[in-house]
Structure formats: structure tokens, C-alpha cells
Amino acid sequence: MGEPPYRDRFALHYDWTLHRRQVIDEELIIHCHHYNAKVQHTIEGAAKIDGKHIMVSSAQAAFVPFLARAVRPTETPREKYGVAAALYAYLGFGTIDLTQIEHGEVTATASHFVEGWRAGFPQRSTPVCTFTEGYVQAAARVAAGRAVRVRETRCMMQGHPSCKFEVVPGPLDDALFVTRRPFEVPVGPNPEYARSPNIDEQKIYNALIEMPIHGDAQGVIPMFNVYLANMPALFYNLISIRFVEEMKKLGLGDTARQLLKYDAETCGLNTFRGILNSAEWDGLIEPMMRQEDDKLFGIIAVSNALGWGNWHVLSHEPGVTLAMGARNGYEALGYRELRAVTREPVCLMLTGVSAGIMGLIYGEGSVPERIGQFTSTESSCIGCDHPSCRFDVRATS
Amino acid sequence: MIGTARLDHELRIQQPDAVFCSLLDATASELAERSMVGLLNPADRVAVESLSRRIMAATPGTVIEECVGIDWRTTRRYVRLRLEHVADGWTVAIEDALAKGSALASLVLANQRWKSIMRDASSDCMVFLDETRAIIEHNTRFFELMTFRSPHGVQLNEAALRGRDLFRLWNDPSFDVLERALDRPRPRDRKFEGMIEFRDRQLMVRLIPTLVPVAGFVGCAIVIHDSTDDNLVRMARQLAASNAELEQFAYIASHDLQEPLRMVASYTELLRKRYHGQLDERADKYINYAVEGARRMQRLINDLLEYSRVGQKKMPYEPVDAARAVELARLNLKLLIAEKHAEIRVGELPIVLSNLGQLTQLFQNLIGNAIKFTEGRTPTIEITASRDSGAWRFCVADNGIGIEEQYLERVFGLFQRLHDRDRYEGSGMGLAISKRIVERHGGRMWITSTPGTGSQFFFTLLTVRHSTNAPIDEGA
Numbered sequence: 110m111g112e113p114p115y116r117d118r119f120a121l122h123y124d125w126t127l128h129r130r131q132v133i134d135e136e137l138i139i140h141c142h143h144y145n146a147k148v149q150h151t152i153e154g155a156a157k158i159d160g161k162h163i164m165v166s167s168a169q170a171a172f173v174p175f176l177a178r179a180v181r182p183t184e185t186p187r188e189k190y191g192v193a194a195a196l197y198a199y200l201g202f203g204t205i206d207l208t209q210i211e212h213g214e215v216t217a218t219a220s221h222f223v224e225g226w227r228a229g230f231p232q233r234s235t236p237v238c239t240f241t242e243g244y245v246q247a248a249a250r251v252a253a254g255r256a257v258r259v260r261e262t263r264c265m266m267q268g269h270p271s272c273k274f275e276v277v278p279g280p281l282d283d284a285l286f287v288t289r290r291p292f293e294v295p296v297g298p299n300p301e302y303a304r305s306p307n308i309d310e311q312k313i314y315n316a317l318i319e320m321p322i323h324g325d326a327q328g329v330i331p332m333f334n335v336y337l338a339n340m341p342a343l344f345y346n347l348i349s350i351r352f353v354e355e356m357k358k359l360g361l362g363d364t365a366r367q368l369l370k371y372d373a374e375t376c377g378l379n380t381f382r383g384i385l386n387s388a389e390w391d392g393l394i395e396p397m398m399r400q401e402d403d404k405l406f407g408i409i410a411v412s413n414a415l416g417w418g419n420w421h422v423l424s425h426e427p428g429v430t431l432a433m434g435a436r437n438g439y440e441a442l443g444y445r446e447l448r449a450v451t452r453e454p455v456c457l458m459l460t461g462v463s464a465g466i467m468g469l470i471y472g473e474g475s476v477p478e479r480i481g482q483f484t485s486t487e488s489s490c491i492g493c494d495h496p497s498c499r500f501d502v503r504a505t506s
Numbered sequence: 507m508i509g510t511a512r513l514d515h516e517l518r519i520q521q522p523d524a525v526f527c528s529l530l531d532a533t534a535s536e537l538a539e540r541s542m543v544g545l546l547n548p549a550d551r552v553a554v555e556s557l558s559r560r561i562m563a564a565t566p567g568t569v570i571e572e573c574v575g576i577d578w579r580t581t582r583r584y585v586r587l588r589l590e591h592v593a594d595g596w597t598v599a600i601e602d603a604l605a606k607g608s609a610l611a612s613l614v615l616a617n618q619r620w621k622s623i624m625r626d627a628s629s630d631c632m633v634f635l636d637e638t639r640a641i642i643e644h645n646t647r648f649f650e651l652m653t654f655r656s657p658h659g660v661q662l663n664e665a666a667l668r669g670r671d672l673f674r675l676w677n678d679p680s681f682d683v684l685e686r687a688l689d690r691p692r693p694r695d696r697k698f699e700g701m702i703e704f705r706d707r708q709l710m711v712r713l714i715p716t717l718v719p720v721a722g723f724v725g726c727a728i729v730i731h732d733s734t735d736d737n738l739v740r741m742a743r744q745l746a747a748s749n750a751e752l753e754q755f756a757y758i759a760s761h762d763l764q765e766p767l768r769m770v771a772s773y774t775e776l777l778r779k780r781y782h783g784q785l786d787e788r789a790d791k792y793i794n795y796a797v798e799g800a801r802r803m804q805r806l807i808n809d810l811l812e813y814s815r816v817g818q819k820k821m822p823y824e825p826v827d828a829a830r831a832v833e834l835a836r837l838n839l840k841l842l843i844a845e846k847h848a849e850i851r852v853g854e855l856p857i858v859l860s861n862l863g864q865l866t867q868l869f870q871n872l873i874g875n876a877i878k879f880t881e882g883r884t885p886t887i888e889i890t891a892s893r894d895s896g897a898w899r900f901c902v903a904d905n906g907i908g909i910e911e912q913y914l915e916r917v918f919g920l921f922q923r924l925h926d927r928d929r930y931e932g933s934g935m936g937l938a939i940s941k942r943i944v945e946r947h948g949g950r951m952w953i954t955s956t957p958g959t960g961s962q963f964f965f966t967l968l969t970v971r972h973s974t975n976a977p978i979d980e981g982a
Contacts, residue, residue, distance in 0.1 A: 143663070156563045228656045231669045331658035356562070360516030364543060364558050371555045379663050386661070474625065475646040477664050481551020505549045 113323055114195045118179065123318045127294060127437050130416035135175045136342045137200070138439055139322060139415035141335035141383065142225025144376035144458075149222075149239060150230065151368045152348060158355040161239055165259075166284030167347035168243025169250070173285055175341055176251040189252035197244060198328030201338040205241065205328075207248060210276055215245050215259070217272040219327035221338045223265045228336065229379065236264035238272050245274060246282075256281040287347065292445040294437045295496045302421040302434070305406040307399040313407070316393050317414035333390070334383035342416075346443030349457060366453070370461035370485075377465020378476050381408050385469075402427050404470050409433075412462070420459065423499070428471040433463050435498040441491035450494045454487035461485065463500045471504075481505055507605075513589075513596035517542045517561065520595075529600055531581045542589075542598060547575030547582065557587070564591045573603045573614060586610060631730035633672065634716070637723060639688065641667050641675075651707070651732060672728075680704055683859075684713055684728070693723035701733075701948075708734045708743075756810060763807050771800035809935035816864065816942045826862045828855035828900070832889055834862070835869035839877070846885050848877045853890035856898050858967045864943045869902070871940045872963050876904030879961075897949070897966045908957040917953065940965075 113119070122131045130137045153160040179196050180189040190207040197205050203220040222237045242259040249257040258279030263269045304310070322337060324330055330337040349369060356365035384390050385404070394407045402425060409422060418438035425431050435441070440456040454460070464485035472479030485502040489495035509526030511519050519537045527534055530545075543561070546554045553574040560570045570589040575582065588599040604611045624632055624645045631648035633641060644667065654662045654675050667675070673685055680702045687698035698713040710731040718724050734743075774796040782790055832852055836843065843850070850873065858865075869889070877885045888903045909917060918941045919934075944951040944965040955961035 142660075151559070151562075154559060154563050156565050224656060224658065224660070228660050228662050228666055230665050329658065331656070331660050334659075334661055336656075336658070336660055360514070361562060363541070364517075364562055367543075368555070368558055368562065371551075371558075383661065475649065475664070477552075478625075481549060481554075484548055505551070 113199050115179075115192060115199070118192075119196065119199050119323070121318070123314075125314070126419075128314075128413040128416065128419045129437070129439075130339070132200075132339070133175065133178045135178070136439065137339040137416055138342050138345060139337050139339055140345075141333075141337050141376065141380045142221065143229045143335065143379040144372065145240075145338060145340070146222065146225045146229055146237070147372040147375055148345075148348065148369065149237070151365075151372055152352045153239065155352075155356060155365075157359055158352075160352065163348055163351045163355065164239040165243040165246065166282055167344050167351065168240045169246045169282065170243075170284050170287045170347055171341040171344035172244055172247035173250055176247055180251060186253040190248060193244075193248035193252060197241075198324040200340070201322075201324045201328065201330035201336070202241065202244070203324075203328045205245070207245070207252075210245070210249060211253075213276045215274040215276060217241060217265075217274070218270075219329055220265060220272060221329055221336055223272070224329055224331075225336050226266060234267055236261040236272070237266045238264055238274075241272070242274065245276065246279075247285075249276065250285065256285075287343070287447065289343075289446040292442055294442060295491060297496050299436070300423060300434055300497075303423065303425055304421075305400070305403050307397050307403050308394075308406040308410060309397060310406075310410040310413075313394060313410040314414045317411065320389075332387070333380075334387040335380055342439035342443055345458070346440060346447060349440065350444065350447060350455075366457055369457040370464075371480075373458040373461025374465040374468070374485075375461075375480060376458075377462035378469050378479060381411075381466060381469050382476055384408070384411060402470075405431070405466065408466055408470075417462075418459065420498075420500075429504055431463065431467050431500075431502040433459070433500040433502070435459060435500070438491070438498050441498050444492040451492050453493070454490035454498070455492035456487050456490055456498050456500070459498065460487045460500055463502050467502045467504075508599050508601045510597065510599045511537075511542075513542050513598055515595050517596060519598075526598075526600060529583060529585070529602060530576065530578045532578060542596075545576050545578055547577035549577075550575035557589075561589070564589075566591050566593055576600070584614070628729075631728075631732070633728050633730075634725060635672055635728065636725040639671050639673060640669050641672050642725065643668075648730070651730070676704075678704060684711065687713055688726065693717055696723070696726065706734070707732055756813070764804075764811070767800065767804055767807060771797070771804055774800050806935075809939070813935055813939050813942060816939055816946060824859065824861070825857050826860040826865055827857050828860075828865065828891065828898075831860075831862060831865035832869050832873075834866040835873055838866070838870050839874055842874065842877055846877050846880070848873075848880075848885040848887065851886070851888045853888070855889070855891050855900075858898055860947060860967060864946070868940050868943045868965070871936045872902040875936055876902065876906055876961075880904060880906040894966060899964060899966050901962055901964050903960060903962040905960040908959055908961055909953065909955040910957050911955075914953050914955060918951070 119132050123129070124131065130139070149164060152163055176189075176193055176196065180192050184192065187208075190210060194205050194207045197203065201221055203222075203224075204218045206216045206218070209215065217238065220238055220241070222240060226233065226237050238261050242261055245259045246257055249255045249259075256279055257276050260275050260277075261272060262275050263273045265272050320332075322330060322332060322339070352369070353362055353365045356362050385408075390407075394411070397403065397407065405425065406422065409420065413419065413421075416439070418435045420433050420435035420438060423432040423434045435456065438456045438459050440458055444451065444455040464483045465480075467483040467485075468479040468481075469476070472482040482505055483502050484505045485500050487498060488501050489497065489499045491498055507525050507529070509523055509529045511522035511526045514520055519540050519542055522534050522537050527537065530537065543554075543558065546557065548554065553572055557570065557572045557574060560568075560572075564570065568591040570591075571586065573584065573586050576585050576587075584603045585600040586603045590597045601610070602608075603614050624643075628645075629647060631645065631651050633644040633648045636642050644664075649664055649667070652675075654667065656662060673681060681704070683700065683702070684698055688696050690696050693715050694717070696713070696715040698711065700711060702709045702711050710733050712729045714727045714729070715723055716725045716727060774793065778790075778793045778797055781793070829852065832855065836850060842848070873887055873889075876887045883905065886905045889900070890903075891898050891900045893899070918937050940963075941951045944967070947967050949966040951963070951965040953961055953963050
């Protein structure tokens with residue numbers, strides 16, 4: 110495989126203090142197909158809201174500023190479309206051909222969303238590339254200044270050899286622009302974290318930062334036994350916040366929040382199972398394993414390197430409890446950038462994942478049977494103006 | 507007893523009736539305004555998630571039913587919960603799913619017992635298919651052994667397997683035999699049991715149709731025992747590997763010897779033609795010895811080559827009519843049969859999973875042998891087949907000279923001759939080749955004989971038990 114185009118332009122910057130991954134100043138979170146597909150399934154599965162619109166408008170809102178920084182003012186629209194297609198592939202979303210967009214057509218021949226769905230969910234006969242619709246709308250806006258509406262007319266998920274998107278002029282969507290208030294990460298002394306003497310966290314960070322986690326020749330990232338993708342934190346925050354807000358209007362806010370936690374728990378179980386069974390884990394982390402809870406510390410180090418936030422173990426009783434502290438989880442910081450202080454904790458992903466990780470390491474039975482064996486609660490949250498986030502996990506009684 | 511209540515749009519309890527309250531051991535005022543979802547036991551996570559998703563996707567008129575745990579103070583119940591989305595909220599009905607004597611409790615408990623067995627009581631893989639061959643359920647062992655992967659090498663998870671056509675996932679012709687079994691017209695015949703090689707594993711596979719009264723065939727269970735690491739199988743594999751090397755050696759040796767031997771035979775023959783009578787008598791005798799020796803060696807090498815070919819060729823097995831194989835063998839032996847006025851009687855023969863060429867050769871060797879070793883009377887050969895523990899046992903009986911008991915095992919050895927070459931021609935390889943063909947089919951071959959009366963050659967075809975067109979023993 111050759112070097113991806115625009116490699117220098119898309120160079121990764123990793124903030125070693127805050128454990129954040131950035132490309133062209135955009136904070137990226139690496140998640141796998143389980144999480145991406147499951148969250149999409151949840152949001153689009155709600156009957157009385159337009160979940161699809163939340164997905165499309167959030168993708169569009171997240172990528173307009175990102176793509177605007179990725180292109181050069183001197184580039185032609187055609188060249189800018191080329192950059193947009195290259196970024197799409199670099200981030201691991203697949204291969205899209207934007208050369209015919211002015212003729213109203215976009216084609217995708219590889220897709221993180223299709224492959225992810227096939228690898229992680231039951232068969233379905235409806236298109237899955239909602240995210241791509243929003244991405245192409247953003248590309249049209251940035252590359253040609255056009256307001257368009259994109260609709261997937263056929264999808265590889267339905268058995269077609271490629272995905273086709275119809276592009277028609279559309280109204281400028283307000284959701285295209287979001288206001289982010291600058292929010293400084295609370296400073297303060299780090300608590301006394303529990304660590305394993307056997308796990309060399311720095312070595313894991315170094316290896317994962319140096320690892321080329323970007324799209325292959327097809328624009329997908331099959332690594333760690335899962336399909337990975339680099340997604341702007343803004344996208345995740347927008348879909349989560351908008352979904353919960355919409356459901357709240359129906360009196361189902363708690364159900365929506367709970368489902369997003371469930372999605373993350375399932376993701377934690379499946380993603381880290383994939384990681385534990387991967388060649389990358391075998392080569393890098395398995396040799397460090399000495400005691401029962403080393404797996405936990407290894408997994409947390411990996412998740413920090415994936416950009417999930419600066420979270421660490423506060424205390425841990427193997428198989429029984431786990432307390433995690435996060436100094437800059439992307440959900441809490443994102444919430445504060447997009448909304449005001451809230452009374453309800455907002456780190457739904459980290460809440461669910463922490464339960465999933467405990468289930469994976471200490472649960473019984475098959476992975477599907479381990480769902481729900483541990484329960485996690487976010488007892489303090491930066492979103493609620495607390496200095497840090499804390500997650501308490503215990504075995505479900 | 508069914509308890510009911512109304513719920514508002516946010517699923518908060520309004521107006522619970524007395525049964526509802528008694529099932530939760532609570533008063534109406536204690537339950538009022540409580541979230542129904544909040545009463546669900548978080549330990550019953552899968553049911554709670556399923557319920558939550560369906561609540562979220564519901565529109566007025568939607569009915570949701572689920573068996574789920576309820577947790578209220580010290581009261582824990584497993585209930586059947588029925589939610590109906592109405593214009594001004596929801597109605598809910600609950601009943602104790604474990605109430606003694608109820609049909610529902612029987613079903614719930616039977617289901618739990620079944621799941622425990624599937625999960626914990628067997629180290630074998632189990633997978634259940636519906637009538638379209640789509641996966642409904644499987645145990646962990648199945649998931650771990652199969653490790654289905656995407657084209658990029660990413661392992662498919664459990665949810666991705668559900669609803670998928672198992673045979674498409676396998677995408678391996680080794681499992682065609684299972685598909686053929688499922689294609690049988692009578693549901694009760696859709697059974698299979700046999701060894702299948704998958705990737706580098708030796709799998710003992712059983713297919714059991716699921717038949718429901720009135721509904722009939724609703725799918726099947728497939729139970730797979732991975733015998734790769736079983737001691738016997740491991741030893742057999744080592745032996746097979748060693749045999750394969752020897753076969754390869756025999757094949758190469760016999761194949762490569764043919765050419766120089768052909769030259770020796772040709773030139774000694776030429777020598778005899780050109781110089782016969784021109785040298786002294788002793789020289790003629792020596793040349794004759796050389797010619798005969800070369801011919802014999804050619805025959806031996808040809809037979810050795812044939813023997814090693816039987817071991818080398820990986821013939822595709824398919825349903826073969828054994829009667830057709832006998833017919834072809836008779837055609838090939840037409841002259842010998844006519845010359846010896848041999849009488850061949852053939853009983854009803856089954857269809858077996860085999861290779862027509864090899865099965866023909868097997869019958870040809872046995873019939874030819876029977877005719878060759880009959881003296882002083884008309885050769886009479888009888889070919890029959892019968893069921894033997896689920897396999898087919900064939901018998902080729904003759905009225906030939908018979909074999910003494912101490913030689914019964916020897917006759918299947920390589921180059922084994924019990925008689926002078928002058929009396930009966932041949933290399934002594936015919937029965938060795940026959941036995942090898944049978945063994946390649948997973949069967950066995952043996953002989954019984956009475957000197958002066960005749961011999962009976964038996965063989966079984968075992969490879970796939972239920973490969974015949976005969977009805978399958980229900981008790982098998």
C-alpha cells in the first residue's frame with residue numbers, strides 16, 4: 110500500500126498530556142464499527158423523531174469546519190473535492206468518488222458503515238450510509254459553496270456492488286453551523302491513580318500513536334480485529350446531545366440516555382474482545398500480562414491512545430468494583446462547548462464502556478451473556494461543572 | 507392473574523389495579539408516578555434493552571410483549587409484560603411468568619433449561635437453523651470454532667451471525683452433504699451424520715431436523731464435535747501423513763521405473779528376436795529368462811502404480827448406483843466371463859457415496875479374482891448388499907477354490923501370491939488394491955472362505971452413513 114494522499118496535510122498530532130488525537134486541529138476519536146453502527150441503529154430506530162436527520166446534519170456540521178481547514182483557498186473546487194475524498198478515506202470511512210458530484214451523483218465502492226454493519230449486526234435490507242450523506246453535503250458546501258441534499262439511493266448493504274448517492278440542490282440547513290464556546294479543561298492535581306507495575310502505558314501510547322491508523326487502499330481500517338474509523342468528537346457529541354434532547358421532548362430522555370449507555374457497553378465488550386484477540390495485542394501488550402487485572406490496565410491504556418479521554422483507574426477490586434476518573438472525556442468537554450452546565454452527567458459512552466470492560470474481563474459466559482453483568486454510574490461529571498468525571502462500576506446484583 | 511395499570515407518555519404509572527399492586531407487593535400510592543422502566547431489573551439487561559428499543563420505536567397502536575425481571579424494594583418477580591401504546595399514553599399488563607402450573611411458566615423454565623444445557627452441558631458446537639437455513643441460535647463453542655470473518659479478516663460477532671444463511675457463511679463444499687440432506691423431500695429423512703474436514707479440523711457432524719406437531723419441519727439442529735485433537739484421530743492423522751509420504755515414494759518410484767524398464771524389456775525382446783538360434787542353447791535360455799523377468803517386472807510396477815494411484819487421487823465422492831458399477835465391471839470383463847461361462851447374480855444394490863471409477867474397479871477385481879480362482883466347474887458369483895449398523899455391507903461370494911484360514915489375512919497384502927505363477931497369473935496386487943479402495947471410502951474389507959467350496963469377500967462403505975436412497979432408520 111502506498112502512502113495516502115495529502116499525508117502531510119492530514120498529519121496526526123497527539124496531545125500527550127490530555128491524550129487527545131488531532132488532525133488539522135480537529136479532535137478525533139477512534140471508535141470501531143460496533144459503536145458507530147450501534148449508535149446509528151439507536152438514533153435512527155426512534156419512531157417519533159427524525160433520527161436520520163440528526164445523523165446527517167451532525168455529520169455535515171462536524172465536517173464543514175473540518176474540511177474548510179483541510180482545503181487550500183487556492184485550490185479549485187475539483188481539487189477540493191479530491192481533498193474531501195482523500196480525507197474520507199484517510200479517516201477510514203471508505204472510498205467515495207466525488208468527481209461526478211456536479212452531475213448529481215456520488216459513488217462509494219468501500220464503506221466503513223457497510224462493512225461494520227455486516228460484521229456486527231444482523232442482515233438488513235435498507236441503506237446504512239447516512240453519515241456519508243452528511244459528509245458529502247459538507248464537501249459540497251466547502252468545495253463549491255453549494256447547499257445540496259444528498260440521499261443514498263442504493264447501498265452495498267442491499268447487495269449492490271457500490272453505493273450510489275443522489276445529489277440535488279437543497280436549502281441551507283441551519284444545522285450546518287454550530288457554535289462552540291471555548292471551554293478550558295479544568296486544571297488541578299491529578300488524583301492518585303492506581304497503576305499496574307507490569308503495564309508500560311507509555312510504551313502502549315508510543316506504539317499506538319506511531320501505528321498508521323488510517324484508511325488502507327479501500328479507505329477502511331481493519332485493525333485490532335475490528336473496523337476502526339477516526340471520527341470528529343464533535344460528530345459524536347452532536348448526535349448524542351441532539352438525540353437525547355429530541356427524546357426528552359417526548360418524555361423518553363432517560364430511555365434515550367440509557368440506550369446510548371447500552372450501545373457503549375456493547376461496544377466495550379465487542380471492541381475490546383476484538384482487541385484482546387488481535388495480533389496487535391498479542392505482539393504489544395500480551396507480553397506485559399502478569400496478573401489478573403493487567404488486562405484492565407492494558408485496555409485503559411489502549412483506549413486513551415485511541416483518544417477516548419484522559420481516564421485512569423482510581424480504584425479496583427478485581428471482579429467486583431472499578432472506579433475510573435476522567436480529566437477530559439470528549440463528551441463532557443464537548444457538552445460544555447455546545448451547551449450550558451447540566452444537572453445530568455453526560456459521559457454516556459464512558460459510562461457504558463466502563464461497564465463493558467468489566468464485563469469482558471470478569472464476566473461469565475459468552476460475550477452476549479456478559480451484557481449487563483456490571484453496571485456503571487457516572488457519579489461526577491465535568492458537564493455538571495465538577496472538576497473531573499468519575500465512573501463507578503459494580504457487579505449487577 | 508393479570509395486573510393492569512395506565513402509564514403516561516413518559517411511562518409513569520397511573521391507576522394501578524389491585525392485582526398489579528399485589529404482584530409488586532406495593533400500594534397504589536407507592537407506585538403512582540413511578541417510572542415503569544425504572545422498575546425493570548437492570549440485571550435482566552438484554553430484555554430491558556429490547557424493551558427500551560421497542561418503546562422508543564413505538565407509535566400509537568404498537569403492542570410490546572416481553573418476559574422481564576421486575577425489581578421493587580425487596581420484591582423481585584419475573585413477569586410477562588404487555589405494553590400497548592394508546593393515544594394518551596400506555597396501558598400495561600403484567601402476570602407472574604413463573605406462576606406454578608401455568609403454561610407460560612412451563613415454557614419459560616423449559617427455555618431456560620434448554621439454554622443452560624446448550625451453554626454448559628456440552629463441549630460440542632451447537633447451532634440451530636430455521637427452515638430457510640438461517641442461524642437462529644448457537645452456543646459459544648460454535649462461535650469460537652467457526653470464527654467467521656469479513657473479507658478484511660475482521661471477525662463477525664454473534665449478532666452478525668443471526669439470520670445469516672449458515673451454508674453461505676461456511677462457503678465450503680465440504681458441507682454440501684449437509685445441504686443435500688436438508689434437500690431430501692421427507693423431513694424425517696433430513697438427517698446426517700459423518701466426518702467433515704473443515705479448514706484443518708476433523709469434525710464429526712450431526713444434523714437433526716426439528717419437527718413440530720402440525721407445523722412439521724421448522725428447521726434443524728447441527729451438532730459438531732471437533733475430533734481433531736482426539737487421541738485416535740491425532741494418531742490416525744500422523745499415520746495418514748506417514749502413509750502419504752510412503753505412497754508418494756511408491757508412486758514416484760514405480761512411475762520413474764517404467765521408462766528404464768520399458769527399455770530393458772524392449773531390448774531383451776529384440777535380442778531374442780534377432781539372435782534366437784544364433785547363439786548356443788544356454789544363451790537362448792538366458793535371454794528367455796531376461797524377457798520373462800522384464801515382463802513380470804512391468805506388470806508388478808504397473809500394479810504398484812495403480813495401487814499408489816488409489817491412495818493419491820482425491821476423487822470427488824458423489825451418489826453412485828452400485829448396480830451401475832457392477833454393470834461396468836461386467837462389461838470390462840466381458841471376454842473372461844464369456845470364456846469361462848461365468849454366471850453372475852446381482853441382488854438389489856444401493857446408491858452409495860463413492861466414485862464410479864473406483865467402485866467399478868473394486869467390483870472388477872473381485873469378480874475377476876473369483877473367476878480366475880475357480881477350477882473344474884462353472885464360476886458362479888453372487889453380489890448382494892445389506893444394512894449393517896447404518897452402513898452398507900456388500901458381499902461378493904464365489905464357488906472358487908477357497909483359501910485356507912491361515913492365509914485369509916495374507917491375501918490383502920502387497921504382491922501376495924498363494925499359488926505358483928504358472929498356475930494362476932497375476933501380480934498379487936488385485937486384492938490389495940481392492941482393500942485400499944474400500945479403506946479410502948472409510949470402510950473395511952474382510953474375507954471368509956472354505957477351501958474347495960468358495961470364498962465370500964465382504965466390504966462396507968461407511969464414509970457417510972445416510973447417503974443412500976433408502977429410508978433412514980429413525981432409531982439410528
